Amino acid sequence: MEEICRICLEASVTGLGFERGLLYWIDPVAKTLTGKCAFGMSGSGLTEVNFRKRVIPLDSGDILAQVARTARPVNVTAPGTEPEYNPEFLRETGSKAFCLVPILGSEKVYGIVAVDNRRSGKPITAEHMENLSIFCNTTGLALQNAELIENILESQARYRTTINGTADAIAGLNEDFRVTIWNKSAERLFGVKAGDMLGNPLLPLFPPEEARLLRAELDRAGFVRDFAVRGRQAGTGAETNLSVTCTPIEREVQGREWSVVVRDMTAQTRLQAQLIRSEKLSAVGQLISGIAHELNNPLAAVVGYAELLARSEKPPESLKADLAYIMTNARRCRGIVSTLLNFVRQPQAHKTACRINDVIEDTLDLMRYKIEKTENIALVKELAAALPPVFIDPQQLGQVFVNCLSNACDAVAARTGSGEITITSSFADGKVRATLRDNGCGIDRRHQDSLFQPFFTTKPEGKGTGLGLVISRRIIEECGGALTLLFSGPETGTAFGIELPPAEEAYAPQCAPAPGRVTGKKVLIIDDEEDLLPVMYRMIKGDGNAAETAAPREGLARLAAGDYDLVVSDMEMGALKGRDIYEAAMKLPSPPGFLLITGDVLNPALLEWIEQNNLTCIPKPFGMDEFSGAVRKLLAVPRKREGGGKRSRRGGGGR
Ligand code: ADP
Secondary structure, three states: OHHHHHHHHHHHHHHHOOOEEEEEEEEOOOOEEEEEEEEOOOOOOOOHHHHOOOEEEOOOOOHHHHHHHHOOOEEEOOOOOOOOOOHHHHHHHOOOOEEEEEEEOOOOEEEEEEEEOOOOOOOOOHHHHHHHHHHHHHHHHHHHHHHHHHHHHHHHHHHHHHHHHOOOEEEEEOOOOEEEEEOHHHHHHHOOOHHHHOOOEOHHHOOHHHHHHHHHHHHHHOOEEEEEEEEEOOOOOOEEEEEEEEEEEOOOOOOOEEEEEEEEOHHHHHHHHHHHHHHHHHHHHHHHHHHHHHHHHHHHHHHHHHHHHHHOOOOOHHHHHHHHHHHHHHHHHHHHHHHHHHHHOOOOOOOEEEOHHHHHHHHHHHHHHHHHHHOOOEEEEEEOOOOOOEEEOHHHHHHHHHHHHHHHHHHHHOOOOOOEEEEEEEEEOOEEEEEEEEOOOOOOHHHOOOOOOOOOOOOOOOOOOOOHHHHHHHHHHOOOOEEEEEEEEOOOEEEEEEEEOEOOHHHOOOOOOOOOOOOOOEEEEEOOOOOHHHHHHHHHHHOOOEEEEEOHHHHHHHHHHOOOOEEEEEOEEOOEEHHHHHHHHHOOOOOOEEEEEEOOOOOHHHHHHHHHOOOEEEEOOOOHHHHHHHHHHHHOOOOOOOOOOOOOHHHOOOO
């Protein structure tokens, strides 16, 4: 537009026979006229630089403002001293007579051309004025076109920036579904540059079946909105979830076109699936913990009675084998319950120096039936002798083996032929190592990087949670070790390796001396489980102590009346809780020791309370050794005779 103004002025002056000229520009926003360009002014005192500084408000009385407002040309023959002719400006330019002609577009005045014949003083005729007006009107149209083009270019730039700046892939398609617009996100999503895409059809970028469905829906409905389509990630080829919206644009001249927006929903879909899975998981978790809780009480009775019988003076020979059988299986049930519980919540780790081979053997005992009998998989064990112990919670290490073995079983089941799982242990490079190898289906190369990501699973809905390897790795790493994929492929099967540092000398497993027997003490046992009371009673009596059993309410009454050395109480007993018993006991002048037993091992509030009060707590079902060990330890602590302290340490040594 600047260029057009300059050409217009020069052509007006030279072409129409004037001597010099000025062009004023109208700024409709600032509502002013400003000097824009000058031609032939060199002899006068006005330079173009100074001229460009001239600003005349459009609502002023200046003759220029009047021309701008009325859009009518003016021929000024004697400016004289009339106030509408700026005297200073007249002096500066030395003009005696001049004419002002507006530059008219179809809807507005763009500016004003002022011309004169200062040197020759030649008068400006009506014909000159008319010619100048015609020329200025043509210029006005040229300016209008230029303005339109500038607007179009500007809006194109704006729309390009917007389209390229959006996270969604945007494409424009012509009638034949060939690409006419391809933004940066489309380049990224489909991995094809705009230069290679323009003019080519869009649909082949989708898997054929998806493209067919999309096309069919477009033909049927004439548009699609948030149409779910599977895609492939550019580069990796990983499956993606796309949402496609395709809207027709009806054009009078070029016919129908399409605007397409493709949104990558992969992350969102995964997140939603994770949420659903974790909700399911927590529902399953609650179910499992409920079942485990219910099982713990009867199981505690089975274990307890079986142990009592086995330890009785003279168990009949014929019963010995049966009893051993009951105990082994009851312990196995206990193991299963605690394995279930470990899956539900991340239990507090009880790290201790333990032998990896023992944990492997225990795990295999738990899983042998499933592996060998149910799945018909050969189990090969290559365990090195005399390995140094490792410092880890054996329950948690067992959980790692259970996870890896279950995965191996699934992998073997997923292929035909005879299955085999090999588990090894060794000591090399200063680390205790175990490997789990299977001859199963192997892990797809594309999945190998995602194995340890939470919720990554290739198993069908309801079978896999995608948590096994994550939890396992966390358990191993928390002990300074590593769990890694050693190799995997359809030919080789899969091998995972576990390495753990050997336990420090100080942690080497030593046979902790069993707490010595303490006799002649008085113990009150409170539980609402009638089956369990006699078991505990007999265990305590067997150690040479006086024991009394009571249901909760009765127990509370007896506690106040009797002088007990130790109170053993269940936690969950209906309205009255173990907590109430504890608090009542601690208020006594000489508080007894306190042993809490509970089947509710998952309750975080309970665990916190136990921790805060430093209580000894044993989870149901417990073995005889565990129970009498805890009882002996607490009875060995002398009672405070002065009493009154609510926070007695006598329950100390909590777990
Ligand atoms: P989940 O078993 O619930 O799927 P994991 O975290 O234990 O969760 O395993 C994640 C995925 O790793 C499995 O879904 C499976 O695809 C793969 N995987 C793990 N171990 C093996 C194996 N031994 N053979 C083949 N694939 C395996």
